Amino acid sequence: MLYSEKVMEHFANPHNVGEIENADGIGEVGNEKCGDIMKMYLKINAGIIEDVKFKTFGCGAAIATSSIATDMIKGKSVEEALKLSNKAVVEALEGLPPAKIHCSVLAEQAVKTAIADYYTKQGIDPLPIVGEIPEHCHGDCGND
Numbered sequence: 001m002l003y004s005e006k007v008m009e010h011f012a013n014p015h016n017v018g019e020i021e022n023a024d025g026i027g028e029v030g031n032e033k034c035g036d037i038m039k040m041y042l043k044i045n046a047g048i049i050e051d052v053k054f055k056t057f058g059c060g061a062a063i064a065t066s067s068i069a070t071d072m073i074k075g076k077s078v079e080e081a082l083k084l085s086n087k088a089v090v091e092a093l094e095g096l097p098p099a100k101i102h103c104s105v106l107a108e109q110a111v112k113t114a115i116a117d118y119y120t121k122q123g124i125d126p127l128p129i130v131g132e133i134p135e136h137c138h139g140d141c142g143n144d
Contacts, residue, residue: 003060004094006068011060014067016074018053024121027113029106029133036062036103040070040110044118047077054110061100068092069107078118082130084111109133 003011023041030037036058043051052074056066069089073081086104090096096104112133116126 002097003064004096006092006094007061007064007096010064010067010093014063016051016053016067016070017055019055020051020053023114025114025116025118027110027115027117029109029113030058034058034102036106038062038066038106038110040066040114042114042118044078047079049073049076049078049081059100059103061096061103062106064093065089065096065103065107066110069111073111078115081111082115084108 019039020041020043024044025042026039027042028037028039037056038058039055041053042049052070054066054070056063069084072088072092073084084107086101086108089104089107090101093104112130116130116133119126119129
């Protein structure tokens, strides 16, 4: 399985690793079948994501997608972050092997789940804003 230099770079030196105490939004997604679990923490001020951290348990592609997703939403508005797609994550990493595309989907879902948590904590129903976040992996995960 060949990975791009960008994937290897983010796997070897992931950005924004850790957790944020008193985070404004926390999203955890994953699937035991795949073995990939992502947890994302957001610090939001006046609608802007001031800081974002992640903890990922999984393969190299899961770590790389988490790392680049945090880079892509840091400093952006919540609305902009909601537009993050798994395709954008894959493009930013200069591609992923087909068996690892599910990692980019996890990264997108972790961001959306953290934003949904942020809205819930604000007393706002996240469903009309964030939408339905599908359960990840229906047995179509590559073997990690």
